[in-house]
Amino acid sequence: MRIGWFLLVALLLGNIVLANTAHIWRFDSVVVHHSATREGDYALIRHLHKQRGWNDAAYQLVMSNGTRSLPPGALEASGRYRHLLPGPATSNQPANLGGLHLCIIGNYQNDPLPEHMQIALGHVLRELCQKFHISQERVLFHRDVNATLCPGQYIxxxxxxxxxxxxxxxxxxxxxxxxxxxxxTAGLSLESYPGLLVALHGGSVLAGLLIFALARKIRTRKKHSNRHTSDIPRRSDQRKRYDNATPGVRYPRQR
Known part of the structure; x- marks a missing residue:
């Protein structure tokens, strides 16, 4: 029974460690995009992507170019970033699953990235690489994973x-x-990976309960076995009986 409880606690602690170290294992690259539009923000991208049937913007992060309410270089996070969820930002599924996708508002196939946006982009990418333990060599562009010009010739x-x-x-x-x-704002929770975390925690609890039930059953059987064997006279008791027998009296031989 103690082993069952020990394994249950170990599994639950393992799940907690998995959630708390998500910033290390969650992303293997940063993929840079541009919106290919003159203006926009996260709200606009989210609206457009919802029209495609997606429940949120395809990107984890959106960088403003100053054409809407936020100043140039400011960041907005989608629900995919806050909950560390993948998104359909490309047609390359491994890149979607392992990549952190950042979209810069603007069309940088036609226009160079302004100096202040270069500074902001460099700062964000450096911080992302440090936070998620991503090598700078794994800073990719959309065109690296798909046949496209995104994020433009000027990046x-x-x-x-x-x-x-x-x-x-x-x-x-x-x-x-x-x-x-x-x-x-990024973090792993039940809302992030409901299938994964619910399965892990549910499996941990079920495994613990099964081990507990099995240990209890074995213990009960052992008790019953000891109870039955205690009623059978042992050979040493029989021999003692013959040794202490009254001389001249014959006892039936035990078979």
Whole structure:
């Protein structure tokens, strides 16, 4: 019975560790997109993507270009980021499952990324890589996983790495603070992976109950077995009876 409780507690603790270390194992890359529109924000993208039948924006994060309510470079998080959920941002399923997708509002096939947006993008990407333990080499573009021009000709890998390593520290303090606040909203919960976590916790409880029931059954059988065997006279008791017998009296031989 003690083993059953021990295994139950161990399984539950394992699930807690899994949830609390999600920032280490959840994402294996950051995939950068552009909206290919002049203006927009998370609300607009969410609305458009809901029209496609999706329950939220396909991206985990959206970066403003200043054409709506937020200043340029500010971040917005979708429910997919807050709950660490994958999204249908590309037609490449491994990239969808393992990638953290960031969409920059604007069309950077036609227009260069402004200097202040370069700084903001470099800062966000550097923070994401640090937070989720992602190598800078795993900062990818949509065109790296699909046949597309996204995020445009004016966003190149060598430039992005330079923005991350040389310009990120130039990010204004208020914008850096806003980035930090948004990035801290991510977390794993029952709402995040209902199938996974419910199965893990449910399986843990069922395994513990089964082990507990099995241990109790074995213990009960052992008690019954001891009770029956205690009623059968042992050979040592029989021999003692013959040794102490009255001389001249014959006792029937035990078979």
């Amino acid at each position: 190149q890998k060598e430039d992005v790495l330079r923005w991350m390593n040389q310009k990120a520290d130039q990010c204004p303090p208020d914008l850096a603070k806003q980035h930090k606040q948004i990035l801290e």
